[in-house]
Amino acid sequence: MLQHIAIVGSGPSGLFCADALIRQNPALRIDVFDRLPTPYGLVRFGVAPDHQGTKAITRQFDRLFANQQIRFCGKLEVGTTLPLAVLRQFYDAVILAVGAHQDRPLGIPGAGLAGVYGSMAFVGWYNGHPDFAGLAPLLDRPGLAVIGQGNVAVDIARLLGKSPAELASSDICAHAARAIQAAPLSDIYMIGRRGPVEASFTSAELAELGKLERVRPVLRRSDLPENLPSGLDPSEAKVKERNLQLLHDYAARDDDKPVRLHFLFHSAPQAILGDQRVEALAVAGGTKPLELGCVIGAIGYSTQALGDLPAPDAAGRLPNQDGLIEAGLYTLGWAKRGPSGTIPTNRSEAKAVADRLLADFADDTAPAKAGGAGLDAWLRQQGIIASDFAAWKRIEAREAAAARPGAPREKLAQWAELDQAIQDTQQQQAQQ
Numbered sequence: 001m002l003q004h005i006a007i008v009g010s011g012p013s014g015l016f017c018a019d020a021l022i023r024q025n026p027a028l029r030i031d032v033f034d035r036l037p038t039p040y041g042l043v044r045f046g047v048a049p050d051h052q053g054t055k056a057i058t059r060q061f062d063r064l065f066a067n068q069q070i071r072f073c074g075k076l077e078v079g080t081t082l083p084l085a086v087l088r089q090f091y092d093a094v095i096l097a098v099g100a101h102q103d104r105p106l107g108i109p110g111a112g113l114a115g116v117y118g119s120m121a122f123v124g125w126y127n128g129h130p131d132f133a134g135l136a137p138l139l140d141r142p143g144l145a146v147i148g149q150g151n152v153a154v155d156i157a158r159l160l161g162k163s164p165a166e167l168a169s170s171d172i173c174a175h176a177a178r179a180i181q182a183a184p185l186s187d188i189y190m191i192g193r194r195g196p197v198e199a200s201f202t203s204a205e206l207a208e209l210g211k212l213e214r215v216r217p218v219l220r221r222s223d224l225p226e227n228l229p230s231g232l233d234p235s236e237a238k239v240k241e242r243n244l245q246l247l248h249d250y251a252a253r254d255d256d257k258p259v260r261l262h263f264l265f266h267s268a269p270q271a272i273l274g275d276q277r278v279e280a281l282a283v284a285g286g287t288k289p290l291e292l293g294c295v296i297g298a299i300g301y302s303t304q305a306l307g308d309l310p311a312p313d314a315a316g317r318l319p320n321q322d323g324l325i326e327a328g329l330y331t332l333g334w335a336k337r338g339p340s341g342t343i344p345t346n347r348s349e350a351k352a353v354a355d356r357l358l359a360d361f362a363d364d365t366a367p368a369k370a371g372g373a374g375l376d377a378w379l380r381q382q383g384i385i386a387s388d389f390a391a392w393k394r395i396e397a398r399e400a401a402a403a404r405p406g407a408p409r410e411k412l413a414q415w416a417e418l419d420q421a422i423q424d425t426q427q428q429q430a431q432q
Helices: 014-024 041-045 059-063 084-090 119-127 151-161 174-181 203-211 233-251 342-360 373-384 390-399 414-429
Strands: 004-008 029-032 070-073 093-096 116-117 144-147 188-189 215-218 260-265 269-273 280-285 292-295 324-325 329-331
Touching: 004 014, 004 070, 004 084, 014 029, 014 041, 014 059, 014 342, 041 119, 059 070, 070 390, 084 093, 084 373, 093 342, 116 119, 119 174, 119 292, 144 151, 144 269, 151 188, 151 203, 151 260, 188 280, 203 215, 203 233, 269 324, 329 342, 390 414
Parallel strands: 004 029, 004 093, 029 070, 093 329, 116 292, 144 188, 144 292, 188 260, 215 260
Antiparallel strands: 269 280, 324 329
């Protein structure tokens, strides 16, 4: 009998799936696990801090956790602290919505120099992820390169070019805002191996780059075709036509702004140059290396191998058949399909995986497992204390109280701050 479900990962894919499951079977008990004490995953730590409209989806997720049938279990790393094998002992089905948190390596000489960062770490730094709050990236030179031409690369370039006034209503962390404001950046290079038609940024993201106070997009006209190639899917062609129009508009500009954003298409990075730190980047076809102090790789992510979780395949995904890994074990989101799509993409996929799971258990007559009660007993035996949704709400309240004027929050980005909020919540609960 299907009664207890564990979802590993509290990002959009996992929570959309919880919503789809509970709508179809309100009697289910669903526990959502995360290694962090803060839920919402990609929305909190991946969405750009100046895209507050996108982050508004968390209000829907807050309502989901108000359902007594759904529980948040934070500060539990499934695979290590909490082995997957133990989780499967207590839950009838387990869904791995663990995302893809490992940067794909640049794979070029010099990638190990100081001043080279993956976008997961760099985005985590300005978004207040506690693993990356102490990153302190080297932003002390006029030149910086972002390798990649997807939306993540565009987000990084845009945020680095924004003025303090443009960042005022965002929830960028104060430590990152100060570092960006102090950086002497004059040339940001966004570098891709492919051409402008093949670039994977969306038109909305690209259009934002043309509205910045301090930034002038710079392009080589010779890189821009006049028309799209034939044979493109109509919906794809519409986006790419708009992208090409925007790029032509940028190429025609001659703004006098202090920061130049160079689009380098058909430009394969060859080597990062320097002694102890980044000094320059050699690019195929370039006449001379670009003088830089920092390189950020934004070329994609893979799911991380962790403890007794299934090992990812060569493409960085958990091996699955339409979301099914093996009987009783499922996956979805980036761990299932790779790092593609937008947050709404996860909604339809989550519904499909939920439908499959419910269909798989439609004729199941095995007794229901112990669920959360059994797991809680195991955690007590191990001396492990998880954080809960009440602790998250205390963290959220402290962040709102610490916000600068006009900003929605100042994130608690240090583990010590987060742990203190959790301890305060647990002490309060013990006194009640």
